[in-house]
Amino acid sequence: MSASLIRFENVSKAFGSTVVIDDLNLDVRKGEFLTLLGPSGSGKTTTLLMLAGFEAPSGGTILVDGKRIDDLPAHRRGMGVVFQNYALFPHLTVAQNVAFPLQMRGVPRGEIARRVDAALDRVQLRHLSSRKPSQLSGGQQQRVALTRCLVFEPKVILMDEPLSALDKQLRERLQLEIRELYRREGLTVVFVTHDQSEALTMSDRIAVFNRGAIAQIGTPADIYDRPANRFVSEFIGETNLLEAEVTGRGDDHLDLALEGGPGIRVPGRCEDRAVAVSIRPERLVLDAPELDNHLDATVDDVVYQGNHLRIHLSCGPLRLVAQSERRIEPPVVGRKVRVSFAAEDCTVLTE
Template identity: 65%
Template sequence: MTFIRFQDVSKSFGQTRVVENLDLDVEKGEFLSLLGPSGSGKTTILMMLAGFEDATSGTILMDGERIQDLPPHRRGIGVVFQNYALFPHMTIAENVAFPLQMRGLAKAEVGTRVGRALERVRLGHLGDRRPDQLSGGQQQRVALTRALVFEPKVVLMDEPLGALDKQLREEMQLEIRELHRRLGLTVVFVTHDQGEALTMSNRIAIFDRGRISQVGTATEVYDHPENAFVAQFIGETNLLRATVAAADADGAVLALAGGAELRAGPGRAFRPGSAVTASVRPERLHLHAAPRPGAIEARVDDVVYQGDHLRLHLSRGDLSLIARAERRQAPPALGGPVHVAVDPADVAVFPA
């Protein structure tokens, strides 16, 4: 069931177009991440939905109702900002109570809701403290609680974990995901962290210069990127310039630098002689000590220890590859040969 709909929405600041002809649906109860580099329009989309920015053109609907003429406090939306935006002169309980008081709830009801909400995030014993007396993770939980306490229709999060250290950020990712599942929230989450989006989202919308490059589940955007930008932005990949040497119903043979050839499975139709870009994930390169039919012989230039795996830098003339090997495998000798096999189904091909 479509809950939020952007219809041909654009936003300009002066002569600069930051969001262009956006069509995007958000389902009720889903966790949708808006992912992209800085300046790709993610936060502007969130601010238009919250009512803090006006769309230059187009329509934004929530539950079938046009919301552009509604002030922010009447949209039923909770917002969590990167800097938490807690009131420093208020206690934690007062911060959480603020949106309820603004909506005119009775004092007794406010007290009950605040107490219940703080207990839910394990902060009930800290209600009398001020924000500067809490850790970053605790402040983040307070900001999240304040956004949820009035039971909003949707929660918007603008890079809320960006200021936390790695371990705490990963803990809060799981905590937010659990809250989303338990409460059935609709969440629109802005991030530039691919790992964060892959971990938390039902779907991911990837933005590039104000436009959507691809929308899909984590598996869809990682395993089946629709263009080279998505392939490179989500995770790590080898982007290889190639020429189509031959093509048939079963796929294509790609001529790479250094005289190597790569077989791609069926997909887009490319004419022989076409310039293309091939994408292969490092973990999809299978390394063998002995030659194999269709394998590319390369040289091992470097082996980098990465804890749970080894990262190998390989080359063949002008062709460079990054491969990932499990630690239980004996790494090939530095400077020695290795034979790289690739399943054609793991090769994505795009127009150059």
């Protein structure tokens, strides 16, 4: 991956006495797809708006290619922006919408026509060039908005929840289309979403926001498999988060007592006494004696979810969720089972 293209240095943003972003330091690498992920009010959209030039930082510096931009107006930053509501001009045709940013930049008319046709060809919408936005589906409108953003060849593409208004199937299809377009064109993309699945699907790296700060940044595998804290563990996907007490320490492992008494062994080192253990549901296996850790449990419920079964379990005061392949015979509710999991599938969390 290339060196940093965008850098936030000690950036803060306050609205009156309310601090929305607190001392943000963030690098965006050239040619990467970086997603800003977090719940509502976490600061991700405010960060994007400051980068786009629609909000001014209260403090700190934003740089692109080593040059400060936080004092430049939005139209001089060379960034394309795609919003959730598409923001297409309803009185203009598809071709006219796509041509608009080129006209604003004084591109010659013949060059505009050539670039608009080529851009619409790339997203397979040239045959709809004379239609108005109201004559298009939601997915087609979103492609037009993306094409209008790309046609003037911006340095960076900024996307704020661009797919959230679409139905599930169309959203998933456009996720892959945007990712393929990003790779083909060699774009740098900063993408905002609250959808964890969307972030895992599309991103090179994810910055998880919580209360105006980055709780963790890393690849999708880093974020999902090695969460840095309880917030990330619970916000990304689903997890079993079990409170535990450290009862022994080895060179490379910890012995833990879970709530209710069961003991397990996990990898890692930690000086804290009270910790939490994160175990993803798909890492729990019923009756697997070859694995490291075992808990005796009762099956409380089995839920069919298409490509897998969701199994609710109780282990004394503990409540667990396991995930099993659909083709495996589901356990009977009320049955006593042994739940097993490997030590390396556990993440110990201290904060």
